[in-house]
Amino acid sequence: MTSSTTANTTASETPAITASPFSIASIVISMTIAAIGSGIMATYVPFVLTSQGATWAARLAVPALAFGGLLGCVLAGPLIRRVGHARLFACSMAMVIIGAVLVAADLPPVWWVLARAIYGAASNVNFIICQSWLNHASSNEWRGRAMSFFYMCFILGLGFGAWLFGQVPAEGNLAPLIVVFVTALSIIPIGLTRLPNPPPPASVSVDVKMAWRISPVGLIGVLASGGLSMVVQGFTPIYATLNGVSQGEVALLMLVMQTGLLFIQYPLGLMSDRIDRRVILLFTCGLIVVSGVAALMVSFTTFMLLMIVFLVFGGAIETVYSVANAHANDRADPGDFVPLSSTLLVAWSTSATIVPLGITFLAPVLGQQTFIYAIILVASAYGGYVIWRLKEREPVPMDERENFGMKTAQMPNASIITDPEGGITPETKLP
Known part of the structure; x- marks a missing residue:
């Protein structure tokens, strides 16, 4: 018994593999498969609840998702320190399955809202686990590219999941059963990985004064993007369903919105590496306002035009998140990276809860387009603030900036707090 224990201990202390881009494939594959289930559920829940007349529950599920995510962000670190990455990943995926089963069981709508809160908590725990593993397994030379590839695969998985929902009947429980299947499937690649467990992530320490x-x-950009992203992603399928858009077209619309990350965020992000990021943020706010006004005016009978408008709408909102994050990191000292990232993470989650909750209560009074007006208002206010700051402070010198990397406001940016070294070295930036 002693010899066996000793052998096992020695084996566990030996690095399992040499770090290479292929070594992280299990993480990327697992989360991409899980994203397919997320895309299905993100479209299925609002479409079915709205179609059945429970629009109140469809709207309330949006802040419930974000509030669950906030809990996940706070609890992930202590839970990882308690049981380790691999065990917690399996547990959080089990919670996703439980949420899908609650939806599949044909329970009253309030249970669907609870299911979305459970999913929000579990999914954010999964993101933090996987980002921690990616940071630990990636070498400095290709860590930035690995993180961008990870984000891109996740977003494409979400879009594919939304499209897949359009190919199955909304009636019955086939869609949530597919979610159960793909979520269980997503456990296998990480369950079989030979990657060693990374050290536990840094604790989530909130310091709003320091971030300000x-x-x-x-800071305000991340606050704005949390609400904006959760609102546009959560309320768009409700809005489309209320206007008689078919299941297949709602699914296609959600797929197209995800591609905004590639067609809008990426080029604007690269431009922000070359000029003052605040100018890009100001332009992006203008783009949100223009596309928001277009979304108010475009008819659902011209569905192709509607998809283009919402592609720009969603992509511009995603851009606020990534560029505001990069701008904050540009001005931070290396020793401030962990508390800054923690603060931005909690700020994003808090805003993503409060703003949709407000719209949930206002929409029955002000109408189904309330979420679009709210987005236009927030983008206009933030754009005005950026104009004022442009006059108050000089831009960050080019040689002191971090290079832009793709991020999505649908996935918490925990990549800094999951770095056990407590910061980013210059080599981790995208070339």
Whole structure:
């Protein structure tokens, strides 16, 4: 018994593999498969609840999802320290399955709202686990590219899941059963990985004063993007369903919105590496306002035009998140990276809960387009603030900036707090 224990201990202390881009494939594959289930459920729940007349539950499920995500962000670190990455990943995926089963069981709508809260908590725990593993397994030379590839695969998985929902009947429980299947499937690649468990992530320490001192534009930008992203992703399928859009077209619309990350965020992000990021943020706010006004005016009978409008709408909102994050990191000292990232993470989650909750209560009074007006208002206010800050503070010198990397406001940016070294070295930036 002693010899066996000793052998096992020795084996567990030996690095399992040499770090290479292929070594992270299990993480990327697992989360991409899980994203397919997320895409299905993100479209299925609002479409079915709205079609059945429970629009109140469809709207309430949006802040419930974000509130669950906030809990997940706070609890992930202590739970990882308690049981380790691999065990917690399996547990959080089990919670996703439980949420899908609650939806599949044909329970009253309030249970669907609870299911979305459970999913929000579990999914954010999964993101933090996987980002921690990616940071630990990736070498400095290709860590930035690995993180961008990870985000891109996840977003494409979400879009494919939304499209897949359009190919199955909304009636019955086939869609949530597919979610159960793909979520269980997603456990296998990480369950079989030979990657060693990374050290536990840094604790989530919130310091709003420090974040404000470092970058008011970055902090407010993340606050704005949390609400904006959760609103546009959560309320668009409800809005489309209320206007008689078919299941297949709602699914296609959600797929197209996900591609905004590639067609809008990426080019604007690269431009932000070359000029003052605040100028890009101002342009992006203008783009949100223009596309928001277009979304108010475009008819659902011209569905192709509607998809283009919402592609720009969603993509511009995603851009606020990534560029504001980069701008905040540009102005931070290396020793401030962990508390800054923790603060931005909690700020994003808090805003993503409060703003949709407000719209949930206002929409029955002000109408189904309330979420679009709210987005236009927030983008206009933030754009005005950016104009004022442009006059108050000089831009960050080019040689002191971090290079832009793709991020999505649908996935918490925990990549800094999951770095056990407590910061980003210059080599981790995208070339």
